[in-house]
Amino acid sequence: MLGKSIPRFEDSRLLSGAGRFVSNLQLPNMVYAAVLRSPYAAARIQEIQTAEARKMPGVLAVWTFSDLADVLKSIPQVAPHPSLHARTPFALVKDVVHHEGEPVAVVAAETRAACREALRAIEVSYEPLPVVVNAEMGISGAAKVHEDLPDNVAAQFGQKTGDVAAALADCDCVITERFTIGRVSSQAMETRAVMAKFEPNSSTARLTVWTNTQSPHLSRALLSQQVGLPRHDIRVIAPDIGGGFGVKNRYYPEHTLIPLLAMRLGQPVKWVESRRESFLATYHGREQIHEATLGLDASGRIRAMRNRILYDQGAYVTLGIVVPHITTISVPGPYRVPNYQVECTAVYTHKAPSVPYRGAGKPQACFVMERMLDLAAGKLRIDPAEIRRRNLLQPEDFPYDTGLKDVDNTQVLYDSGNYPKCLQGVLDLIGHSSFDQEKKNAAAAGRKIGIGVSCFIEMTGRGPYESALVRVDPGGRIVLSTGLSSQGQSHETTLAQVCADALEVEPSTIHVQLGDTSIIPLAIGVYAARSAVMAGNAVAMAAAGIREKVVKAAAAMLRLPPDAVEYSGGKVRELAEPHRSLALGEIAGALNSPALIFPFPPDIDPGLEALRFYKSTKPAYSNGAYAVVVEVDAETGYVRVVRHALVHDCGNLINPAVVETQMTGGVAQGIGASLFEELHYDRDGRVLNTSLDTYLLPRATDIPSLRQSHITTPSPFNPLGVKGVGEGGTIPVAPALAAAIENALGVGMKITHVPMTPPRVLCVSRAADEERNRAGDTAAVFQEASKAT
Amino acid sequence: MFTYSAPTSIEEVLDILSEWGSRARILAGGQTLLPLIQNGMLQPGHLVDINGVGSLDFIDSKNNLYVGACCRQYDLEVFLRTSRRNSLIAQALPLIADQEIRNRGTVCGSLAAAPRGAELPAIALTCNANLHIRSRRGDREICATSFYGENGTVAMAPDEILTHVSFEGDDHSGSAIEEIRYTQLSFPACGAAVLVDSENGFCSSLRLTIFGQGIPAQRIDGVESFVKGERPSTQVVDELATRIRKEVRVDSAPGIPADYARHVAGSLGARAFKRAVAQCEVLASKAQ
Amino acid sequence: MQTATIEIELNGKACSRGVSVNQTLAGLLREGFGLSTSISCGEGSCGTCSVLIDGRPIRSCLMLAIQASGRAVTTLEGLVDQLPRLQKAFSENHAIQCGFCAPGFIIAAAALLRTGSRPSEAEIRETIKGHLCRCSGYSGFVKAILDAAAQG
Numbered sequence A: 001m002l003g004k005s006i007p008r009f010e011d012s013r014l015l016s017g018a019g020r021f022v023s024n025l026q027l028p029n030m031v032y033a034a035v036l037r038s039p040y041a042a043a044r045i046q047e048i049q050t051a052e053a054r055k056m057p058g059v060l061a062v063w064t065f066s067d068l069a070d071v072l073k074s075i076p077q078v079a080p081h082p083s084l085h086a087r088t089p090f091a092l093v094k095d096v097v098h099h100e101g102e103p104v105a106v107v108a109a110e111t112r113a114a115c116r117e118a119l120r121a122i123e124v125s126y127e128p129l130p131v132v133v134n135a136e137m138g139i140s141g142a143a144k145v146h147e148d149l150p151d152n153v154a155a156q157f158g159q160k161t162g163d164v165a166a167a168l169a170d171c172d173c174v175i176t177e178r179f180t181i182g183r184v185s186s187q188a189m190e191t192r193a194v195m196a197k198f199e200p201n202s203s204t205a206r207l208t209v210w211t212n213t214q215s216p217h218l219s220r221a222l223l224s225q226q227v228g229l230p231r232h233d234i235r236v237i238a239p240d241i242g243g244g245f246g247v248k249n250r251y252y253p254e255h256t257l258i259p260l261l262a263m264r265l266g267q268p269v270k271w272v273e274s275r276r277e278s279f280l281a282t283y284h285g286r287e288q289i290h291e292a293t294l295g296l297d298a299s300g301r302i303r304a305m306r307n308r309i310l311y312d313q314g315a316y317v318t319l320g321i322v323v324p325h326i327t328t329i330s331v332p333g334p335y336r337v338p339n340y341q342v343e344c345t346a347v348y349t350h351k352a353p354s355v356p357y358r359g360a361g362k363p364q365a366c367f368v369m370e371r372m373l374d375l376a377a378g379k380l381r382i383d384p385a386e387i388r389r390r391n392l393l394q395p396e397d398f399p400y401d402t403g404l405k406d407v408d409n410t411q412v413l414y415d416s417g418n419y420p421k422c423l424q425g426v427l428d429l430i431g432h433s434s435f436d437q438e439k440k441n442a443a444a445a446g447r448k449i450g451i452g453v454s455c456f457i458e459m460t461g462r463g464p465y466e467s468a469l470v471r472v473d474p475g476g477r478i479v480l481s482t483g484l485s486s487q488g489q490s491h492e493t494t495l496a497q498v499c500a501d502a503l504e505v506e507p508s509t510i511h512v513q514l515g516d517t518s519i520i521p522l523a524i525g526v527y528a529a530r531s532a533v534m535a536g537n538a539v540a541m542a543a544a545g546i547r548e549k550v551v552k553a554a555a556a557m558l559r560l561p562p563d564a565v566e567y568s569g570g571k572v573r574e575l576a577e578p579h580r581s582l583a584l585g586e587i588a589g590a591l592n593s594p595a596l597i598f599p600f601p602p603d604i605d606p607g608l609e610a611l612r613f614y615k616s617t618k619p620a621y622s623n624g625a626y627a628v629v630v631e632v633d634a635e636t637g638y639v640r641v642v643r644h645a646l647v648h649d650c651g652n653l654i655n656p657a658v659v660e661t662q663m664t665g666g667v668a669q670g671i672g673a674s675l676f677e678e679l680h681y682d683r684d685g686r687v688l689n690t691s692l693d694t695y696l697l698p699r700a701t702d703i704p705s706l707r708q709s710h711i712t713t714p715s716p717f718n719p720l721g722v723k724g725v726g727e728g729g730t731i732p733v734a735p736a737l738a739a740a741i742e743n744a745l746g747v748g749m750k751i752t753h754v755p756m757t758p759p760r761v762l763c764v765s766r767a768a769d770e771e772r773n774r775a776g777d778t779a780a781v782f783q784e785a786s787k788a789t
Numbered sequence B: 001m002f003t004y005s006a007p008t009s010i011e012e013v014l015d016i017l018s019e020w021g022s023r024a025r026i027l028a029g030g031q032t033l034l035p036l037i038q039n040g041m042l043q044p045g046h047l048v049d050i051n052g053v054g055s056l057d058f059i060d061s062k063n064n065l066y067v068g069a070c071c072r073q074y075d076l077e078v079f080l081r082t083s084r085r086n087s088l089i090a091q092a093l094p095l096i097a098d099q100e101i102r103n104r105g106t107v108c109g110s111l112a113a114a115p116r117g118a119e120l121p122a123i124a125l126t127c128n129a130n131l132h133i134r135s136r137r138g139d140r141e142i143c144a145t146s147f148y149g150e151n152g153t154v155a156m157a158p159d160e161i162l163t164h165v166s167f168e169g170d171d172h173s174g175s176a177i178e179e180i181r182y183t184q185l186s187f188p189a190c191g192a193a194v195l196v197d198s199e200n201g202f203c204s205s206l207r208l209t210i211f212g213q214g215i216p217a218q219r220i221d222g223v224e225s226f227v228k229g230e231r232p233s234t235q236v237v238d239e240l241a242t243r244i245r246k247e248v249r250v251d252s253a254p255g256i257p258a259d260y261a262r263h264v265a266g267s268l269g270a271r272a273f274k275r276a277v278a279q280c281e282v283l284a285s286k287a288q
Numbered sequence C: 001m002q003t004a005t006i007e008i009e010l011n012g013k014a015c016s017r018g019v020s021v022n023q024t025l026a027g028l029l030r031e032g033f034g035l036s037t038s039i040s041c042g043e044g045s046c047g048t049c050s051v052l053i054d055g056r057p058i059r060s061c062l063m064l065a066i067q068a069s070g071r072a073v074t075t076l077e078g079l080v081d082q083l084p085r086l087q088k089a090f091s092e093n094h095a096i097q098c099g100f101c102a103p104g105f106i107i108a109a110a111a112l113l114r115t116g117s118r119p120s121e122a123e124i125r126e127t128i129k130g131h132l133c134r135c136s137g138y139s140g141f142v143k144a145i146l147d148a149a150a151q152g
Helices: A051-055 A112-121 A135-140 A164-169 A216-227 A253-265 A275-281 A322-330 A362-380 A384-391 A419-430 A435-444 A491-503 A531-557 A584-592 A656-676 A733-745 A758-788 B010-023 B033-038 B073-080 B087-095 B099-104 B107-113 B119-126 B221-227 B234-247 B258-287 C025-032 C083-092 C102-114 C121-128 C139-151
Strands: A031-037 A043-049 A059-063 A103-109 A123-128 A153-161 A173-181 A193-198 A207-211 A234-237 A269-272 A288-296 A302-314 A339-348 A400-405 A411-414 A448-460 A465-472 A478-482 A510-513 A565-568 A571-574 A581-583 A609-615 A620-633 A638-649 A706-710 B003-005 B024-027 B046-049 B065-068 B130-135 B138-143 B161-167 B174-180 B190-199 B202-212 B215-219 C003-010 C013-020 C050-053 C056-059 C072-074
Touching: A031 A112, A031 A253, A031 A275, A043 A103, A051 A059, A051 A112, A059 A112, A059 A253, A103 A112, A103 A253, A135 A302, A135 A339, A153 A322, A153 A400, A164 A288, A164 A302, A164 A339, A173 A362, A193 A253, A207 A216, A207 A253, A216 A234, A216 A253, A253 A269, A288 A362, A302 A322, A302 A362, A322 A339, A322 A362, A322 A400, A322 A448, A362 A384, A362 A448, A362 A733, A384 A419, A384 A448, A419 A448, A419 A620, A419 A638, A419 A706, A435 A448, A448 A733, A465 A531, A465 A584, A478 A491, A478 A531, A491 A510, A491 A531, A531 A565, A531 A571, A531 A584, A531 A609, A581 A584, A620 A733, A638 A656, A638 A733, A638 A758, A656 A706, A656 A733, A656 C139, A733 A758, A758 B258, B010 B024, B010 B046, B010 B130, B010 B161, B024 B033, B065 B107, B073 B087, B073 B099, B073 B107, B087 B119, B087 B174, B087 B190, B099 C056, B107 B119, B107 B161, B119 B174, B119 B190, B119 B202, B119 B215, B174 B258, B190 B258, B202 B221, B202 B258, B221 B234, B234 B258, C013 C025, C025 C050, C050 C102, C056 C102, C083 C102, C083 C139, C102 C121, C102 C139, C121 C139
Parallel strands: A031 A269, A207 A234, A302 A339, A478 A510, A638 A706, B003 B046, B024 B046, C003 C072
Antiparallel strands: A031 A103, A043 A123, A059 A103, A153 A339, A173 A288, A193 A207, A193 A269, A288 A302, A400 A411, A448 A620, A465 A478, A465 A609, A565 A571, A571 A581, A620 A638, B065 B161, B130 B138, B130 B161, B174 B190, B190 B202, B202 B215, C003 C013, C050 C056, C050 C072
């Protein structure tokens, strides 16, 4: 069952239009909610007039902070760190607005139209305050985001290995460059939504919340603190989710507001975020500034790297220093960097919080390292692929201790990989060796094409644990429950495959349940490409638990010692007489009705189920190489992706088609963030592009099919030998595109900003022309001069 | 919460518009209007749905090309596939958004709303299209070059309706439209539309329009007069680009700096000009 | 609030319904009829809400419910002949992931293949460029539609 590209079980409902998205759910007596958001990025609220809104027909509630002052506590951030000066929001602004779009009031009404009318009738007087619009402004001391902090530093941290200063002093080539990565919005196709129902007389959970959260149990924990109900009194259901990408793993103000409305109004309440709202109200990703110094010897081998990072935190912290910390430890990537020093300052700004968004700090790190290698390659006149070859870790280096510490102080230890093989594989797939001729042919036809390549690693499978519960019912139906939710990763299929493989049955006989705190008591959730490693191994353990129990139980039923039977193909058979066997369902039936069917010995409990926790603090590292050919219109800066290829290693594959589609989707988001996507702000910290017409997502005509192949180096760090794949595609795209664009324009390393939109590419193109003209002029001057002598 | 009516005659439409004035909006294709209502930018009091006015749904190409207010963009696109007479419009239509939008969006709707970056207003300007406008106060005809103001404003009063637009055939002219879009579905960051006539290798007339997300659609008069009587040599083309850049009025838009748009306007104008001239020469040689 | 009664042919069945004149067709299909039509942007930029009107694919969020009166409206549920073949092709090619955009893509594919055409990859991409997918990178849809066309 493992390694097979079986079609997905979730497709039957999703391709029938029967997806269970929160926005499709309805409850009897349900009312709607809408949020009034601050149009200012920084402002003090002087007064809010809600009297008119409250009087309007169909309006059931109009709340500001003062209406909830008795219950509202600031939303906890869930990743403490000693260097952190954390500031977190309240579900409604208390008195000072810290970013555009912050919730200032919430209304509930019988119809959505009535909600909209009520919002329009609320009058808020704001006193605008000075705006800190970016990280550089934040550390310059111009204005403060949080008055009670001495400055705008949210955290400062770093680490080092070896002695960078000494190593740099000894290098043949030392280069320094500054890089900027823009701010992006995840823009999943389904916007955020929350629906809540409070049943005061329920004997199980009184509060039920349906929401498209990636981690129902984590959401429940925070919800418990926010609304003042114990966890067992809350049920969080995350049904089908239309894309998450990390950003739906956060706890948002609406997660507090909507349940409170349901509790106080006594009616179910539903809120669905509008697309325009999502640009302001769903948190952002990526924005960083790097100053990197790389020292190499004459043969292009890295001796030292130093990196200073400014991370634009936004107005609040939601997940500690996790994202920028990941960047700090990811910069060395797949390369040997014997001396490394990194310092990072996370800076508060008057923008929406920056949170993990697919890649979670790794795309920025890869961009910086790969660009520095391209810069070095140019200076040292080494082919870009070759300089990578010379620095890649080799297969015999594993497990490789980078000497770095993860945010929880565990070692950053790479488990396995064959990095050079991936690089060579992608060069072959893209047609690297024949590209020179291809380029010449294109030039003859007046077209400028170029090639770029990048290498990357992806930390996956973060712990600390994940759970799985497998139950077999008397009919033989197997139910697998986990605390995961699904945003398109095909968990219902891949986990069924893992379970089926362990139980030696058909995957279609396994019913996978996800996304509901009531089906499994303890779980973590979905993020950071952890599901295959953590949940996959938990499922394997639970299935093994089932096997262990059925062997014991079947032996008892067959009146044999346990070593006289064996499990295979969903049955337990007598070794000596294989026709004597019992199927899983029969054994489950007996275990479910003990004494009625069979008197089991006292050491065998009723029922056939196994709840297991897979615990691990050792992430598994996927890796790969990406190559791209582009065509550049030198007069407009327009970049067309001609073809691209990816060779990827995620250890043992559960479902190759799922892996490939995850990589393709990740690469598509990588292309979006590299060529098209950027949130633009005015000087007052307001987003200028809050629609899909102005915040551009890539289309089917922008991304050709991705050529892919796999390499498999299983992870020695988990029993299944699997590694995650969720984020990988986003990581290597930007630097490879930058290199390809420069290659097409015939220039050295010039692109230091992501995204590389046509205006920026045109700048590079024109700078290249000027350089050539000057070189031409210089050559002409020399010619004239030499003629004269 | 707008009210709604669906008249079946143009007279009824005029009455309703006269009654409601600026609080009414005409609903034809809705592809520009409904997004504005959805995102709260427009809150009309009343929508007049003209899709039931049969007399407004026509394409007539007996002499000039007449396109009625209810004609869908895709229907005109299909109609023009077999026509040689309106090649610039035929080139522009498939560039608009995607076919699902063009299945509903109307030609006249786009002309009247003129969102920044839309192709059809630029085409109308290039073709010197005539817009036929009616209201209870009277009927008038206005050339696109007067209809579109400097900042992309549209010379139409709230009680007026654009009933149809007419284009002369451009079958003798070379035509081209060039655009740069970031993704393949965005409004163009910059575009150039060109109609050119030449005699014996000399340009006898040029009509050139620049448009884009941050660029109000505008004819570049200085360039048009400069090129008259010139051979389209490399120097002339380069000078054309330079003059476009000097003359074009540009605002910036998110992600599209004004100086980028200005520079590219020149490049695209030159490119469109060269392509249109080449087409002209092909047409001329065919005619011989 | 102004209302009207509309008569539409919905997925082959004649239906009569009272609507508010402010309601979009997308809203009517979702809330009035509980159908698969989903809304992602509500402004016509993403294609998630697309349905067929008299066989032509359009954005149902950019049409008022009242404007559908007298027309034949087809959602995914109404693509009875084409749906099994499309579902099979989409599933075999792992075309979808989260599935939120799926109904719109299925409608676009159905409209494209309705004419019995054998579109090229470029034509397919051009047809679906109005449909946004954030999960898949689109190539699964392209392969699926090529497969479905070949089987037609």
